[in-house]
Amino acid sequence: MKKGIHPENYRLVVFKDMSNDEMFVCKSTAETKDTIKYEGQEYPLVKMEISSTSHPFYTGKVKLVDTAGRVDKFMNKYKKFAK
Secondary structure, eight states, rough: OOOOOOOSSEEEEEEETTTEEEEEEEEEEOOOEEEEEEEEEEEEEEESSTTTTTTTHHOOOOOOOOOOHHHHHHHHHGGOOOO
């Protein structure tokens, strides 16, 4: 491997899927200010909206994620065209 091209801050990080509270540990260089205690140790925390534990492609389930009423806003705007 070439020297000097790899990141210095490569460390263990906890990734948390905020839609289902699933967490996993992986090495990463992602910057974060949050930390979390996980399995007795403290790790930097990276919050995610969706991961393989909640994505419909991996789970086989269709899940509607409504953020701030966007689906309702869309339906109200275009309901006259749905008939």
